[in-house]
Amino acid sequence: MSITTTGNLGPMILQSLAPAMLYVPTPTMNYITVCDKISMPANGGTTCRFMRPRALTPPTIQLGNAGIDPPAQVPQRDIIDAQMAFFGTGCIINEQVILQDQEGVLAWVSERLAVSMRQAEDLILRDYIISAASTINAGGGSNGDNPTNLGVSDFSLVATTLDTNNAYKFMSGIEGMDRFGTGPVRSAYFMLSSTELQTDFDGLTGSGFLSQWNYPTNASALPSEYGSVFNIRILTSSEAPVARAASANGADVYYNTVLGKQAITHINQDGYSMNLIYRDPYYSGMLAQNATLAVKFAQSQAITQDTAIRNVLSTRISNLNP
Amino acid sequence: MAEYSRIAKGHFTSTGNAQVVNLPFQPDYIELINYTAAAAMTDDVVPFAKWDISMGQGFAVIERSTGSALVSDVIIANGFSTFAAGQLLQYGPIYQHTGSTDFSITAASPAVVTTTSAHGLATGNVIVFSNLYQTATTGMQQMAGIPLTVTVTNSTTFSVNWNASGSNYTAFNTASSTGNVGSYKQVLYPYLYAPEVAVITAINTSTNVITTAAAHNFQIGQEVGFHIPNQWGTTQLNELPNILIPGSPQYFYVIAQTQNTFTVSQSLSGFTAFNPNQTFASFPGLKFPVVVPVGDVNTGGVQISAGSPLYPSPLLFNGSGTTQVPTINGPAIIGSFVNNTSQGFIVGSGAAVGDVDAHLVGAAADVIYWRAYFSDMAVN
Numbered sequence: 001m002s003i004t005t006t007g008n009l010g011p012m013i014l015q016s017l018a019p020a021m022l023y024v025p026t027p028t029m030n031y032i033t034v035c036d037k038i039s040m041p042a043n044g045g046t047t048c049r050f051m052r053p054r055a056l057t058p059p060t061i062q063l064g065n066a067g068i069d070p071p072a073q074v075p076q077r078d079i080i081d082a083q084m085a086f087f088g089t090g091c092i093i094n095e096q097v098i099l100q101d102q103e104g105v106l107a108w109v110s111e112r113l114a115v116s117m118r119q120a121e122d123l124i125l126r127d128y129i130i131s132a133a134s135t136i137n138a139g140g141g142s143n144g145d146n147p148t149n150l151g152v153s154d155f156s157l158v159a160t161t162l163d164t165n166n167a168y169k170f171m172s173g174i175e176g177m178d179r180f181g182t183g184p185v186r187s188a189y190f191m192l193s194s195t196e197l198q199t200d201f202d203g204l205t206g207s208g209f210l211s212q213w214n215y216p217t218n219a220s221a222l223p224s225e226y227g228s229v230f231n232i233r234i235l236t237s238s239e240a241p242v243a244r245a246a247s248a249n250g251a252d253v254y255y256n257t258v259l260g261k262q263a264i265t266h267i268n269q270d271g272y273s274m275n276l277i278y279r280d281p282y283y284s285g286m287l288a289q290n291a292t293l294a295v296k297f298a299q300s301q302a303i304t305q306d307t308a309i310r311n312v313l314s315t316r317i318s319n320l321n322p
Numbered sequence: 323m324a325e326y327s328r329i330a331k332g333h334f335t336s337t338g339n340a341q342v343v344n345l346p347f348q349p350d351y352i353e354l355i356n357y358t359a360a361a362a363m364t365d366d367v368v369p370f371a372k373w374d375i376s377m378g379q380g381f382a383v384i385e386r387s388t389g390s391a392l393v394s395d396v397i398i399a400n401g402f403s404t405f406a407a408g409q410l411l412q413y414g415p416i417y418q419h420t421g422s423t424d425f426s427i428t429a430a431s432p433a434v435v436t437t438t439s440a441h442g443l444a445t446g447n448v449i450v451f452s453n454l455y456q457t458a459t460t461g462m463q464q465m466a467g468i469p470l471t472v473t474v475t476n477s478t479t480f481s482v483n484w485n486a487s488g489s490n491y492t493a494f495n496t497a498s499s500t501g502n503v504g505s506y507k508q509v510l511y512p513y514l515y516a517p518e519v520a521v522i523t524a525i526n527t528s529t530n531v532i533t534t535a536a537a538h539n540f541q542i543g544q545e546v547g548f549h550i551p552n553q554w555g556t557t558q559l560n561e562l563p564n565i566l567i568p569g570s571p572q573y574f575y576v577i578a579q580t581q582n583t584f585t586v587s588q589s590l591s592g593f594t595a596f597n598p599n600q601t602f603a604s605f606p607g608l609k610f611p612v613v614v615p616v617g618d619v620n621t622g623g624v625q626i627s628a629g630s631p632l633y634p635s636p637l638l639f640n641g642s643g644t645t646q647v648p649t650i651n652g653p654a655i656i657g658s659f660v661n662n663t664s665q666g667f668i669v670g671s672g673a674a675v676g677d678v679d680a681h682l683v684g685a686a687a688d689v690i691y692w693r694a695y696f697s698d699m700a701v702n
Binding site: 046047049054055056057058078079080081082083085092123124127128130131132133134135136137138139140141143144145146147148164165166241242243244245246247248249250253284285290300301302303306307 | 325326409410411413416450452453454463466467505507513514515516517518519545547549561562563566567569570571573605606607608609610612614615616617618619620636651652653654655657658659660661698
């Protein structure tokens with residue numbers, strides 16, 4: 001028998017790179033989506049200042065016939081300041097890597113740096129909101145914890161709170177259509193939640209939760225939108241904040257940020273955002289061996305309408321691992 | 323030295339507690355000289371110490387004094403460690419009943435915690451409790467889940483900033499609680515953004531002083547808003563509703579502050595008393611009274627002081643100690659929203675294996691010089 005096999009005549013080159021790179025699991029970045037965005041000017045100092053006039057007292061007392069003017073009011077304003085901060089990261093890549101690697105390392109590292117920067121923007125906003133926004137513990141659930149799991153009354157309460165505070169909703173409603181399984185969607189605030197809570201939302205089906213798939217039309221739904229409860233449309237992400245084992249009963253605590261328009265403002269300085277910096281090996285050492293790829297950006301953020309944002313803290317109906 | 327390595331040096335005066343050193347990098351090698359200890363050479367001091375990242379976090383190789391000679395020794399807990407304070411909601415190890423460890427909490431104001439082994443906390447740290455069920459219907463669940471500032475009394479005793487003296491609180495002990503439940507853990511980086519939302523623990527309507535469970539980092543001139551649920555009493559402070567100008571929020575201004583208190587300029591006379599004595603049975607879904615920063619009325623930055631830069635960074639309580647420390651980000655308007663993230667290393671207060679009285683960070687007033695490195699070429 002003289003059969004030629006890969007045992008006595010193996011391939012000279014054992015591997016072949018599959019076309020296209022595999023995807024990199026990346027959370028949806030919801031916080032930047034719901035922010036107002038402004039740019040602070042160059043040469044504008046370190047701090048961005050916002051001004052909001054206060055309402056004047058409505059003149060509900062009649063003038064009468066005395067011919068005397070009422071006392072004048074003194075207009076007031078509120079001032080909100082936010083300090084600019086700078087962030088960045090990068091990679092040092094030896095020229096031999098660039099020279100010898102087959103897969104275009106500079107291209108995919110550039111892409112990774114860009115995504116890293118965008119994710120940093122979102123995480124900074126997320127943690128800032130945890131730090132500075134007011135909180136409401138969920139109490140409408142049944143799990144006996146503090147906070148409880150989310151009940152429909154929690155959605156109702158927070159929407160009522162924001163409505164009473166005269167916050168502006170993000171979305172107008174979706175009118176009902178004659179389509180099986182669909183229902184109208186109210187005008188709504190956004191709630192930014194964790195994907196880990198989706199099982200709890202599903203559990204509220206029939207009690208107020210309407211899956212995004214059951215909207216009359218998906219035209220206005222965002223990619224990360226999971227559904228709605230009453231006047232709140234829910235965006236989920238795996239990077240939403242979770243305080244592990246931090247509830248009164250030791251369960252995970254989820255920060256569900258409910259907000260209206262202008263609640264959070266993201267600030268850059270003179271377009272100093274998304275700077276991708278490539279430095280040729282020429283700039284490193286006498287033998288010019290290493291290239292660098294880096295990103296940097298300037299970012300600040302402020303709660304610009306504190307009455308239009310609440311973090312609804314909740315646990316899950318049961319602490320299952322997804 | 324390779325092209326991209328980092329090296330930094332500096333000095334600090336020890337407080338006797340762990341010392342945080344902010345750097346633009348996390349070092350992989352640290353050297354330390356305690357000049358005061360080296361000069362005195364009394365017993366139980368650590369004049370020299372070194373650390374390499376390969377030893378592990380919290381370790382150190384030291385030379386300690388026996389009073390007449392230097393001997394080599396090691397520290398295996400609370401030595402040198404690096405940190406990356408870039409994201410919130412990170413926690414330290416859980417302290418609970420293990421068979422060899424327990425803790426108790428007094429039903430007092432402030433509540434006092436006693437542990438059966440060294441708690442390792444420093445004043446200014448922040449912790450959260452869970453499962454404070456003495457029985458199924460008694461205990462201290464009303465204060466569970468809230469970030470609380472710690473004031474250390476000694477290595478096994480500390481108090482937390484909560485009034486648990488009310489009749490609805492029952493003293494707690496993991497050694498005797500049903501099922502030996504109950505735990506606490508440290509919040510590692512509680513103040514990465516400032517000023518912060520804070521849970522209110524007391525309101526003095528005579529002095530206009532409000533006390534918070536953890537630091538608030540409000541500044542004089544800060545504008546704040548209150549959200550106080552009905553069962554806590556002092557709802558007249560609430561932003562909204564506003565009877566006279568519907569929709570217009572009511573804000574207050576801070577005129578004095580400490581780590582866990584602040585005074586508002588407006589009089590609170592005649593307001594309903596604050597009620598911290600919530601029932602045990604009410605804890606599921608209990609909504610806490612909070613205060614939030616909403617703005618400020620300031621026009622300038624931090625004033626200079628002896629030894630400070632000409633344009634100092636904002637000063638904040640950072641979760642360790644009782645004094646404010648500067649952020650790393652330069653000048654800002656006082657009371658503005660600022661980023662307080664940082665990285666660097668910590669000189670811990672751990673003791674030598676061979677001498678429990680010889681501590682890495684030295685004694686209060688010791689002058690300590692350090693040098694930190696980050697090598698871009700490590701040959702293992």
